[in-house]
Amino acid sequence: MPEAPEVEAVTQALRPLILGQTIRECRVVHPISVKPYSAESLAKSLHENRIEEVTRMGKYLVLRLASGILTFHFKFDGRILLFDATPPGSIHVDALLTLDSVTLGFVDPRHLGRMNWHESADAAPSLSKLGIDIFSPDFTGVALASILNNSRLPLKLALTDQSKLAGIGNIYSSESLWHARLDPRRSSNELTPEETRRLHKAIVSTAHRALECCSDPAPNFRDPEWWFSDLTPILRVYGREGRRCRRCSGSIKRIQQGGRSSFFCPDCQR
């Protein structure tokens, strides 16, 4: 489900609630959630390990521990919930971390999300392969130009390639391209410098707008129902197939790219 703005909002909201606490116990309810590693090795790595930093890399939530790092990837439906004690049996929980003052639950009924321990970020294959983070100061217009000039992929696929650019997913790629008035099918290495600058501005502004939206109201990890339910106020094209373009009144189209849906307005995105 979440892209970088959502994970950033989670990171910021979660930080004061768990920073400095020690993991007293790790209980894995569904071992699939810690694959490809074992529940035993995870519990061993986490036992009496202190949380020293709560941060984010791309779409990953990363807890830097006194020893190693703990990463969370939410894929489509993963979530974090906090409990005072043992969660009620009615709630699906994949893994539980008992901290000093709170219990953190990793929840993903669909079982695509993962919680993994690694010795370091460099030692984690998934993290070490990430490209420039969209919230990083390193993500400049020049950096985007370099990424795009070296790819013949359609814009949509280049933007969502985490090894090139970390943090953009299916929704914000469509949104950014709409704001930049660019057709998602355009070849990445054929943009003019002006178009590249436009796209860079669109990505940055879309991501910051989304972060603001995701941070207010603040994430509520105590409410099992809460998880960024209402994004629609900021969405301009995503999910609006057949409806009128909010800029030019054209008809929004949906196409398949890389097996996923892209939404765009053929009239004003060129």
Next chain:
DNA sequence: CCTGCTACCTGATGGC
């Protein structure tokens, strides 16, 4: 190296 395709999972939704 780059690109394209499939598998991994489950639940919600819509058409017949």
Next chain:
DNA sequence: TGCCATCAGGTAGCAG
């Protein structure tokens, strides 16, 4: 109502 197909804010692994 039941059943089937499709879709979902994603990534890893593999083939060419």
